[in-house]
Amino acid sequence: MLSAYLLVSHGSRDPRPEIALQQLTELINQKQQSYSSSKKLVGLAYLETRPEPLHIQIKEFAHHAVLAGCDSLKIIPLFLLPGVHVMQEIPEEVALAQQAVGKDFNLELLPYIGSNPGLTKLLSQQMAEIITQAWVLIAHGSRRPGFQQPVETIAANIGAVAAYWSVAPSLEAQVEQLVAAGKEKIAILPYFLFAGGITDAIAQLTETLKLKFPAVTFQLAQPLGASAELADLIWDLMKE
Template identity: 65%
Template sequence: MSSAYLLVSHGSRDRRPEIAMQQLAGLVCNQLPENLNSLNSEHLVGVAALEMSPQPLHEQIQQFAKSAFGDDRKLPQNDQRLKIVPLFLLPGVHVMTDIPAEVALAQQAIGEDIIIELQPYLGSHPNLEKLLAKQIAATKAEAWILLAHGSRRAGSQETVEAMAASLGVVAAYWAGPPSLESRVKELVAAGYREIAILPYFLFAGGITDAIAASIEELKLQFSAVNFQLAQPLGASAELAELIWDLTDK
């Protein structure tokens, strides 16, 4: 069996997530089996964006498939598979509706010579919680807020709530209630004076900049509170291992 892997993110006008995606793809390349070492692995692990891209996702998938499985790649022609890994943290509309629809369009255009397999989304991996726990353990604080983006899809935030409960923190959402400010007010009212915020996002970008600005405003509003802002997940070998694990499920 010959497989290639396409990592799909939301997409952004900010260059930082795009750069981080390329770095992450390189780290996933390191997970490839030894029998693929002789091939140019950059053609076997690619990146695509659902939004903010000149091409719709289904066309990006087709283009990557051509690059990975074209005649010049010299890959085995039998049982060619393209595995799509959604790098999303919540099972929102993008994960449950938009990406499957784009994959179906790509499969229709490509035909049956290449089988496109949609893998589980990143946020479904049980070990993702361990990465967050490491960040929490590295910073001293009385209380933590796990700040996720949020989703309009009903029930999609249950995974965040469950993760927050398991980590012993409270959840808040950037794009919906309960908001960061409301959670901070609750914690301050409960007597906490050291509050840390963990952005449940893949990479630094426009939203994490906005979160940082919001925290500066909270510092003015609650001058007696010491606020700390952790980093988003970022491109790391540990994250690449989780992504690779999802391709085998």
Template identity: 60%
Template sequence: MSSAYLLVSHGSRDRRPEIAMQQLAKLVYNKLPESHNALNGAHLVGIAALEMNPLPLHEQIQEFAKRAFDDRKLSQNENRLKIVPLFLLPGVHVMTDIPAEVALAQQAINQDIIIELQPYLGSHPNLEKLLAKQIATIKAEAWILLAHGSRRPGSKETIEAMAGNLSAVTAYWSVPGSLESRVKELVAAGYKEIAILPYFLFAGGITDAIAASIEELKLQFSAVNFQLAEPLGASAELAEIIWDLTDR
């Protein structure tokens, strides 16, 4: 059996997330067994974006499959293309949009290649351990786990459970339960040291906006010490989690 791996992100006009995705793809490539590396390994781990790309995702999948498999003899056994959605919450993109694009790609692709949609990144339990490591590096009385949010019913359950395990409260960037409202609640409860952990993959436009929002909160609550942690970022630990998802 021969396998290739495509990491799918949301996509952004900001160049930083794409650069981080490329770095992450290299880290995942380093997880490949030596037998994979010997067979066109440079083309076996790729990246794609659901949005902000000139091509729709199903065409990106088709192009990647061509690069990964067409340059070498297809195995007489199964050839698998594993799609890993690098999304943190089970919103509409994860539950509806990406599966639909994968289905379109499978209809158009070489029948000798089976596309497998892997679990989304946020479903992996070890992500919580990465967040706990970040929390351990910053001293604060209260933590806010700040996620993008989704209007899809049930999409908040995972983040709420994770926040509870981390002794944090949740806030959302795009849906009710805003950062400002959570800060006001914590300040009213008497907290003077508040840290914000952005539950985002990489630095980009939203994390810049979060940083600007915190500067405004500092003016509004001058007696409170605010600290902002980094997003997850491309790391060997994150690559290990992604590699584990490819076996599920």
């Protein structure tokens, strides 16, 4: 039986994330050609930036899956943290899509990609390429109660301190504390799937920090990107 999977992303007006998503999908397709005897139908959908709401995109892909011989569709949120999109909006859209497609075709919402334990290993691999005295893991941040806990846990697991782009503690505040503690080499790890406007802004802020603290060596790691390792994490969710 052909299996169907739909990768759900937030969506962006910046073209780079969509290009990366297409590359990631291609990497997943290459994996199934190499390692799987059963075919998997893989598609992309977006929570925002599309004319059709997500539940309509799901419904349309489900129709395509039915025509291809599938009897169910599994949906994977490509999100790193359990914010309002993962906990509320996507489940609501999936429920609307289930009503539209009917009970004979099952929609199953799988865990978001950030919940995969292998993500910590992937972050550690990125960190291993940079020699430094201290790491700052910077995430977007949210005012949602409890949002910090997953980031703080990940930061502790990889030996970093956590900072946030939109709420406190900021990257600059955490860097100031590290400098005050005597750190002369500081590396920054953006906790984002793909490059975009915020990662550009983080890069600009890093340049500002270099000027503010000329005695400190700063290094900026890249976001996760459309790597074979990230494709492996998604592939793990797709194994049956």
